[in-house]
Amino acid sequence: MSFLPTILNGLMVGGLYGLFGLGLAFAFGIMRIVNIAHGEFIVLGAYIGASLLSVTHLPLPAVIVLVAVITFALGWALQTVMLNRMIGPNPVPAMVATMGLSIIIRNALVEYYGADIRAIDIGPLQDQGVSIFGTSIGVLPIIIFLIAVLLFVLMHILLTRTTLGRAFRAAADDFEILETLGFNRKRVYAIAMGLAVTLSAIAGLLLAIRSSYSPYSGVERLLISFEVVIIGGIGSLRGSFLAGLFLGVVQLIGLRINPNSGPLFGHLAFFLILLAKQANLPALFIRRRA
Amino acid sequence: MTLLELEHVDVFYRDLQATFDVSLTVDEGETVAIIGANGAGKSTLLRAMIGLTQCRNGRIRLAGEDVTRLRCDLLARRGVALVPEGRRLFSSLTVEENLLLAMARARKGPWTLQRVYDLFPAMKEFRSHRASDLSGGQQQMVAISRALLTNPRVLLCDELSLGLAPKVISEIYACFDGIRKEGVSIVLVEQDTVRARSASDRLYCLLKGKVRLAAKSSTVTPEAIREAYFGETRT
Ligand SMILES: Nc1ncnc2c1ncn2[C@@H]1O[C@H](COP(=O)(O)OP(=O)(O)OP(=O)(O)O)[C@@H](O)[C@H]1O
Numbered sequence: 001m002s003f004l005p006t007i008l009n010g011l012m013v014g015g016l017y018g019l020f021g022l023g024l025a026f027a028f029g030i031m032r033i034v035n036i037a038h039g040e041f042i043v044l045g046a047y048i049g050a051s052l053l054s055v056t057h058l059p060l061p062a063v064i065v066l067v068a069v070i071t072f073a074l075g076w077a078l079q080t081v082m083l084n085r086m087i088g089p090n091p092v093p094a095m096v097a098t099m100g101l102s103i104i105i106r107n108a109l110v111e112y113y114g115a116d117i118r119a120i121d122i123g124p125l126q127d128q129g130v131s132i133f134g135t136s137i138g139v140l141p142i143i144i145f146l147i148a149v150l151l152f153v154l155m156h157i158l159l160t161r162t163t164l165g166r167a168f169r170a171a172a173d174d175f176e177i178l179e180t181l182g183f184n185r186k187r188v189y190a191i192a193m194g195l196a197v198t199l200s201a202i203a204g205l206l207l208a209i210r211s212s213y214s215p216y217s218g219v220e221r222l223l224i225s226f227e228v229v230i231i232g233g234i235g236s237l238r239g240s241f242l243a244g245l246f247l248g249v250v251q252l253i254g255l256r257i258n259p260n261s262g263p264l265f266g267h268l269a270f271f272l273i274l275l276a277k278q279a280n281l282p283a284l285f286i287r288r289r290a
Numbered sequence: 291m292t293l294l295e296l297e298h299v300d301v302f303y304r305d306l307q308a309t310f311d312v313s314l315t316v317d318e319g320e321t322v323a324i325i326g327a328n329g330a331g332k333s334t335l336l337r338a339m340i341g342l343t344q345c346r347n348g349r350i351r352l353a354g355e356d357v358t359r360l361r362c363d364l365l366a367r368r369g370v371a372l373v374p375e376g377r378r379l380f381s382s383l384t385v386e387e388n389l390l391l392a393m394a395r396a397r398k399g400p401w402t403l404q405r406v407y408d409l410f411p412a413m414k415e416f417r418s419h420r421a422s423d424l425s426g427g428q429q430q431m432v433a434i435s436r437a438l439l440t441n442p443r444v445l446l447c448d449e450l451s452l453g454l455a456p457k458v459i460s461e462i463y464a465c466f467d468g469i470r471k472e473g474v475s476i477v478l479v480e481q482d483t484v485r486a487r488s489a490s491d492r493l494y495c496l497l498k499g500k501v502r503l504a505a506k507s508s509t510v511t512p513e514a515i516r517e518a519y520f521g522e523t524r525t
Pocket residue numbers: 303306308326327328329330331332333334335375481
């Protein structure tokens with residue numbers, strides 16, 4: 001019994017977990033916003049993608065692009081309409097507001113789609129496999145993993161090579177000084193939130209192709225996002241990516257050992273890492289500068 | 291011609307009033323010093339000039355236009371730049387990234403990367419270092435360059451000498467002649483009255499948020515400055 005396919009599947013899922021964490025860390029690092037509705041946006045990505053696939057019959061890449069555009073607009077609107085009015089040294093108002101939003105989105109999904117558990121079916125590609133090292137690996141997991149890697153690479157290029165990316169990093173350091181250089185803080189924030197939601201929603205859509213989801217999956221996804229951020233750190237793309245891979249692999253190996261364990265092993269591993277790091281959790285939520 | 295004009299400006303931090311009825315003017319190409327003791331309200335005044343803190347009462351005019359309620363980023367794009375107290379470089383960015391960011395929304399004007407490297411040749415050597423790894427003097431060069439690269443009409447400098455060795459302070463101040471040649475106005479906040487006086491055309495002395503003295507730097511006496519600075523007549 002070989003663990004190789006399990007590990008490879010774990011890496012695939014983990015790449016997506018990394019994106020979940022990246023989205024959460026992005027909003028927190030730049031704006032000090034803890035977006036409790038993060039998990040719901042991940043699930044929303046899956047529902048929007050599934051609807052587009054079944055209604056328009058567009059190919060998957062086109063649907064991914066459409067979901068990206070739609071969720072970017074949602075993130076932008078969230079920041080512009082709601083969160084930009086709450087920026088300040090106290091992170092709690094935005095947390096409460098996004099918590100309320102998460103309940104609204106969850107119930108809207110139940111209302112509109114029903115509460116049943118579903119999975120996205122994209123046809124023949126789903127079952128295609130290639131043989132690597134004598135074991136058969138699905139083509140789809142490889143493609144999904146490569147998309148995750150591509151998104152991380154694009155984010156890296158954005159953050160290090162473009163004015164917008166530098167403005168994001170600068171806003172995390174000292175937003176007042178960024179304003180004195182002529183940047184509109186609220187606009188920078190709106191774009192950042194748009195991107196954070198987009199990354200997570202695309203990952204949510206891709207995950208829904210491989211595993212099931214329901215309107216209530218958001219909480220679980222949010223938990224995973226937090227774990228990725230805490231293991232991988234806030235300002236580090238590589239940290240998020242590796243933490244996601246780690247959690248994904250641990251979770252799938254756990255599932256292989258005990259099919260009823262669900263995400264238990266991932267959470268256990270996270271807990272052990274917390275103990276090992278003796279993480280100072282409250283420090284994560286204290287603003288560096290008012 | 292008057293470039294920047296404050297009329298009866300009161301700035302509050304919540305209920306705490308930091309400046310009282312401050313009026314001052316800065317002419318085109320002029321260097322004006324604002325001196326005063328700790329907590330006199332110097333930084334507060336600069337924050338009001340660039341829109342980081344809104345003033346509750348009074349008017350602020352830039353080149354005749356009322357900019358009292360203008361947001362900071364819009365004021366910046368109309369030609370106000372700040373070298374903040376304590377430098378405040380973007381610490382996770384490299385020196386050059388700090389500078390590139392300043393150029394991204396800059397006005398048209400004489401200042402380019404090449405020009406600021408000419409102004410501070412030493413900066414070329416640490417251009418790829420992280421801003422957090424620099425010494426105080428090096429940081430100050432980057433902070434001044436960053437502000438200049440926005441091509442301001444008025445450059446606000448808050449305590450350039452803070453925490454720097456005297457030799458380094460002199461080097462920093464030596465570059466001001468080169469900056470003034472481009473016709474930019476400069477507002478110089480300092481605690482060091484001697485340096486402020488020698489580097490400026492006119493000076494204002496603040497005491498507990500009020501203008502206590504406004505004078506030409508070349509003719510004002512050290513006694514008058516001392517009296518305004520400490521708020522008491524020496525016996
Ligand atoms: N963010 C703030 N919130 C509340 N009060 C403030 C704030 N910043 C400054 N103050 C108060 O406003 C007054 C003026 O402060 P300001 O920083 O302008 O003085 P300053 O002349 O720049 O002093 P220093 O020489 O120490 O830099 C002080 O009484 C200070 O305590």
